[in-house]
Amino acid sequence: MSPAREAAGIAVSAGSTGQSALVLDFAHARPHNDTSTEFHTEDGPFTLVPLSGQRSSLVWVTRPHRAEELVRLSDDELSLIVEERMQSMLGRVTVEPGRQVFPLSSALPRRFAANRVALVGEAAHIFPPIGAQGLNLGIRDVESLLDTAMRHSDDPGSPAALSAYDRRRRPDILARSSAVNMLNRSLLSDMLPVQLMRTAGLSLLGAAPPLRALFMREGLRTGSGFGSVFRV
Numbered sequence: 286m287s288p289a290r291e292a293a294g295i296a297v298s299a300g301s302t303g304q305s306a307l308v309l310d311f312a313h314a315r316p317h318n319d320t321s322t323e324f325h326t327e328d329g330p331f332t333l334v335p336l337s338g339q340r341s342s343l344v345w346v347t348r349p350h351r352a353e354e355l356v357r358l359s360d361d362e363l364s365l366i367v368e369e370r371m372q373s374m375l376g377r378v379t380v381e382p383g384r385q386v387f388p389l390s391s392a393l394p395r396r397f398a399a400n401r402v403a404l405v406g407e408a409a410h411i412f413p414p415i416g417a418q419g420l421n422l423g424i425r426d427v428e429s430l431l432d433t434a435m436r437h438s439d440d441p442g443s444p445a446a447l448s449a450y451d452r453r454r455r456p457d458i459l460a461r462s463s464a465v466n467m468l469n470r471s472l473l474s475d476m477l478p479v480q481l482m483r484t485a486g487l488s489l490l491g492a493a494p495p496l497r498a499l500f501m502r503e504g505l506r507t508g509s510g511f512g513s514v515f516r517v
């Protein structure tokens with residue numbers, strides 16, 4: 286809901302995904318070994334992100350009414366449900382104070398820059414928290430913006446500079462947004478072929494470490510995974 290984007294007259298396509306995220310931190314009995322784990326459930330991803338020590342952060346995407354039920358539970362009830370949902374993989378769970386519920390939406394502006402305004406981060410792209418793509422995409426926006434500004438140092442807000450920024454960011458942002466939205470929709474879909482395709486793709490990645498490394502590199506920076514293969 287960027288006021289700068291609105292002032293620049295940049296239109297946005299936006300809508301709710303019909304999901305909410307319950308977000309909290311918790312302590313656990315077993316070490317996480319600095320590994321992030323994402324369970325794909327029929328209502329959305331259930332993602333564990335390691336914090337320092339034997340603590341992790343949880344992003345549990347589910348239907349809005351379920352998130353509202355969960356957030357009202359006592360600490361003991363919620364700790365048990367969280368532990369069961371992750372099949373006790375981190376042992377006994379103790380949720381910490383400070384849980385929150387976020388309604389989830391997707392948004393994509395028609396342009397990424399206009400009228401002396403360039404968009405970065407969530408002003409330029411919002412999608413569901415699945416596959417951990419949001420922050421890296423925002424960092425690449427800033428990197429491109431700095432580089433474009435340096436190339437147009439006489440007037441970094443000129444139409445030529447902003448068009449160059451828009452052209453540079455468009456493929457990366459469109460590709461990530463559509464891939465993440467598609468992966469999220471495949472979780473919510475009841476269609477067996479869609480479920481099978483997602484399961485087969487992820488199983489292949491799980492079974493082939495070089496392929497997994499390629500996708501992880503590509504996840505960090507567009508072209509650094511697939512680009513390096515095609516150059517060879």
Ligand SMILES: Cc1cc2nc3c(=O)[nH]c(=O)nc-3n(C[C@H](O)[C@H](O)[C@H](O)COP(=O)(O)OP(=O)(O)OC[C@H]3O[C@@H](n4cnc5c(N)ncnc54)[C@H](O)[C@@H]3O)c2cc1C
Pocket residue numbers: 306308334344387405406407408414417418419420421423
């Ligand atoms: C539940 C959830 C889980 C996520 N998990 C991941 C993940 O695991 N990995 C990942 O890469 N990404 C994740 N993301 C996405 C990630 O959080 C965003 O991509 C990132 O925070 C975007 O950064 P930003 O600076 O654009 O926006 P924000 O982090 O939202 O920062 C915007 C800031 O501007 C402030 N602000 C707003 N309006 C005004 C105003 N008028 N004046 C002054 N200040 C204002 C806000 O208070 C806020 O502090 C997740 C998002 C959500 C909602």
